[in-house]
Amino acid sequence: MAPATTPAKRIAQPTVRRLSVYLRILEEHDERGLATISSEVLATLGGTTSAQVRKDLSVFGSFGKRGLGYAVPELLGTLREILGLSRGWRVVIVGAGKIGTALAQYAGFRERGFSVVAVYDNDPRKIGTIWAGLVVRDVAQLERDAARERPDIAVLAVPGDRAQETADRITRAGIAGILNFAPSRVQVPPGVTLQTVNMAAELEVLSYALANREGAH
Amino acid sequence: MAPATTPAKRIAQPTVRRLSVYLRILEEHDERGLATISSEVLATLGGTTSAQVRKDLSVFGSFGKRGLGYAVPELLGTLREILGLSRGWRVVIVGAGKIGTALAQYAGFRERGFSVVAVYDNDPRKIGTIWAGLVVRDVAQLERDAARERPDIAVLAVPGDRAQETADRITRAGIAGILNFAPSRVQVPPGVTLQTVNMAAELEVLSYALANREGAH
DNA sequence: TGTTGTGAAGAGGTTCACAGCG
DNA sequence: CGCTGTGAACCTCTTCACAACA
Numbered sequence: 001m002a003p004a005t006t007p008a009k010r011i012a013q014p015t016v017r018r019l020s021v022y023l024r025i026l027e028e029h030d031e032r033g034l035a036t037i038s039s040e041v042l043a044t045l046g047g048t049t050s051a052q053v054r055k056d057l058s059v060f061g062s063f064g065k066r067g068l069g070y071a072v073p074e075l076l077g078t079l080r081e082i083l084g085l086s087r088g089w090r091v092v093i094v095g096a097g098k099i100g101t102a103l104a105q106y107a108g109f110r111e112r113g114f115s116v117v118a119v120y121d122n123d124p125r126k127i128g129t130i131w132a133g134l135v136v137r138d139v140a141q142l143e144r145d146a147a148r149e150r151p152d153i154a155v156l157a158v159p160g161d162r163a164q165e166t167a168d169r170i171t172r173a174g175i176a177g178i179l180n181f182a183p184s185r186v187q188v189p190p191g192v193t194l195q196t197v198n199m200a201a202e203l204e205v206l207s208y209a210l211a212n213r214e215g216a217h
Numbered sequence: 218m219a220p221a222t223t224p225a226k227r228i229a230q231p232t233v234r235r236l237s238v239y240l241r242i243l244e245e246h247d248e249r250g251l252a253t254i255s256s257e258v259l260a261t262l263g264g265t266t267s268a269q270v271r272k273d274l275s276v277f278g279s280f281g282k283r284g285l286g287y288a289v290p291e292l293l294g295t296l297r298e299i300l301g302l303s304r305g306w307r308v309v310i311v312g313a314g315k316i317g318t319a320l321a322q323y324a325g326f327r328e329r330g331f332s333v334v335a336v337y338d339n340d341p342r343k344i345g346t347i348w349a350g351l352v353v354r355d356v357a358q359l360e361r362d363a364a365r366e367r368p369d370i371a372v373l374a375v376p377g378d379r380a381q382e383t384a385d386r387i388t389r390a391g392i393a394g395i396l397n398f399a400p401s402r403v404q405v406p407p408g409v410t411l412q413t414v415n416m417a418a419e420l421e422v423l424s425y426a427l428a429n430r431e432g433a434h
Numbered sequence: 435t436g437t438t439g440t441g442a443a444g445a446g447g448t449t450c451a452c453a454g455c456g
Numbered sequence: 457c458g459c460t461g462t463g464a465a466c467c468t469c470t471t472c473a474c475a476a477c478a
Binding site for chain 2: 011016017021023045046084085098099101102105108112113114152153185195197198203207208210212
């Protein structure tokens with residue numbers, strides 16, 4: 001069990017994102033048998049500053065040893081605890097398309113405690129086929145299945161024009177977290193946490209940067 | 218041709234991201250034949266505030282008509298121009314795995330002016346196979362091919378432990394933009410624009426939120 | 435009249451700099 | 457002596473509020 005963390009205030013999302021980055025670095029350091037790590041090293045590997053690292057960690061408590069740095073296995077456990085990774089999350093994938101496939105088969109998923117328990121689609125040609133080791137189910141079953149299997153997270157990977165209705169279904173099924181890959185905006189009621197990955201926006205940020213750099217053609 | 222925009226100052230990344238969201242909304246409005254749109258409507262559909270919309274757009278010039286709103290087709294053209302989407306971008310995908318597959322086949326890609334011109338991998342079993350309509354090439358050819366085909370953007374979709382060396386190769390090939398899907402940190406020299414999508418972090422932000430909400434189990 | 439464009443105020447996040455402590 | 461933890465300064469982005477104006 002990791003050391004107790006201070007009661008969670010309001011934590012900024014950028015902070016949580018960085019904790020995730022630190023976690024990966026700590027995993028690598030731990031595998032190499034390194035016992036401690038300084039905020040400076042963590043910052044360099046994580047692409048930030050040592051002050052930022054210390055600020056981020058200090059939000060949750062005092063984990064470091066002055067003059068030494070942070071104990072790797074201990075901080076690892078603490079971060080896993082903070083990020084909610086020490087318990088397993090049950091994930092369903094809604095939309096057995098390309099992105100859904102990629103995610104369901106992504107090994108890093110399971111390693112971090114996210115296990116895919118079901119896959120859904122609305123296409124009769126896909127329903128019933130085996131897919132990443134799971135039978136693709138009819139999305140119409142979602143509410144019924146969820147009452148029994150109680151998934152925690154739904155990955156929403158359907159076309160944009162079906163995103164909202166599918167999100168509504170996920171919500172009705174009582175699933176508390178949605179990772180949305182649809183490009184359109186999705187509304188969810190309070191109590192449901194929505195995290196959106198907007199690939200188009202990522203590409204367009206890149207496009208903007210390239211089009212507006214010095215000497216752009 | 219869209220109206221001239223004011224000379225680009227330093228624009229915040231969140232602003233560019235929102236422009237991408239506005240663009241999608243404008244496309245939908247345009248398809249429905251709506252001639253104008255107010256900052257209020259754009260804000261509601263885009264998940265922000267009307268003041269934010271006006272601030273975002275005003276950075277580039279005055280496109281609105283007081284008392285009326287914004288002319289949809291005109292603003293559409295202007296945003297495409299600003300985001301660099303009115304010219305085509307040549308994209309190569311490096312890493313013919315799951316994520317690479319998903320991206321190469323994603324239709325929204327091409328619609329926005331990003332055309333996939335080549336796919337690379339280092340696995341001999343994949344090299345030479347046809348994949349999303351393109352022959353998978355040996356990544357060792359990348360520099361040579363790029364000198365001839367001049368791609369603008371590389372999608373980096375290889376495992377984490379090969380990300381840096383692959384990024385180095387992409388850089389040597391003279392490609393100016395990288396969209397990175399590898400979970401580890403990648404360093405690029407100045408002049409190369411790097412945009413990273415960290416799926417693990419997205420999931421862990423969700424995990425954090427679920428683990429720390431009221432009444433979390 | 436309705437809606438934009440924008441200076442000013444406010445909030446939120448990052449960096450600085452150093453006291454505190456192992 | 458080295459490195460953490462943190463208040464304060466700084467900076468960046470968002471929200472407010474209203475003058476400008478089609």
